Amino acid sequence: MPSSRWSDLTRPGLDAAALAAVLTRDSSLWRSVEVVDEIGSTNAALAARAGQGAVEGTVLVAEHQVAGRGRLERVWTSPPRAGLTVSFLLRPDVPVARRGWLPLLTGVALAESVREVTGVLASVKWPNDLLARDGRKLAGILAEAVTSPDSSGVVVGVGLNVSTSAAELPDTGTSLSVVTGGTVDRGPVLLAFLRAVERRYRGWAEALGDPVLSGLARDYLAWSSTIGSTVEVTLPDGSTLTGTARAIDWDGRLVVDGAEGTVELASGDVRHVRTRAAGA
Secondary structure, three states, X not given: OOOOOOOOOOOOOOOHHHHHHHHHHOOOOOOEEEEEEEEOOHHHHHHHHHHOOOOOOEEEEEEEEOOEEOHHHOEEOOOOOOEEEEEEEEOOOOOHHHHHHHHHHHHHHHHHHXXXXXXXXXXXXXXXXXXXXXXXXXXXEEEEEEEOOOOEEEEEEEEEEOOOOHHHOOOOEOOHHHHHOOOOOHHHHHHHHHHHHHHHHHHHHHOOOOOXXXXXXXXXXXXXXXXXXXXXXXXXXXXXXXXXXXXXXXXXXXXXXXXXXXXXXXXXXXXXXXXXXXXX
């Protein structure tokens, strides 16, 4: 890894000390921010710490993640310093069923911060993707339940493509630099994202996970590219369900009106969700 933050002017390293100082100084949630050069998986590493009693608000960032995982153990890779790879630990005092909203809350916070810092207008695809306007994937989100001797919690991980080039991306992926046509500094994006998560999380937790009272349900629908669309859902057994994505229920499940009636799908109930504009 470069010895200086500016050794690679296209992909400079994050200033860990500055990030930690700025973020924790004014925050009632974030307790520590650690940036490591290389790691297998930030989610796996933070989950292990959570099991040993790590406090809520612990943040782990990797410049290079070599064994990243998405939902259903899908592989997530990115060149060193080309993206934001961050995991954080939350221990919300809300009904367990309401925790299904955490990846959705994270998606809204990510969309808000990306627009704020870069001007890129993205959308959230249920259950865990951030998409550019052309439908290509900018980011993935993975939320995993963890337990410790004293309490339970959730580790939320995000992988956001920032300066990844088109040649480094799959056909279905894109990055902030590709969309904007310019250089994007990861530091301001990370700070804005974690601050947006804190705002959203505090309101949601104070409402005991109520997505309506906290305003999260309303704002999620405003950012969603899934609700109102015709969706084709691939289930774990390989079968498919086609219908209209009508809503997100109180537990963060996707409500689909299909030919055989209405079904509610949790993220663990599906392998893929493909969308197209209603009526297409």
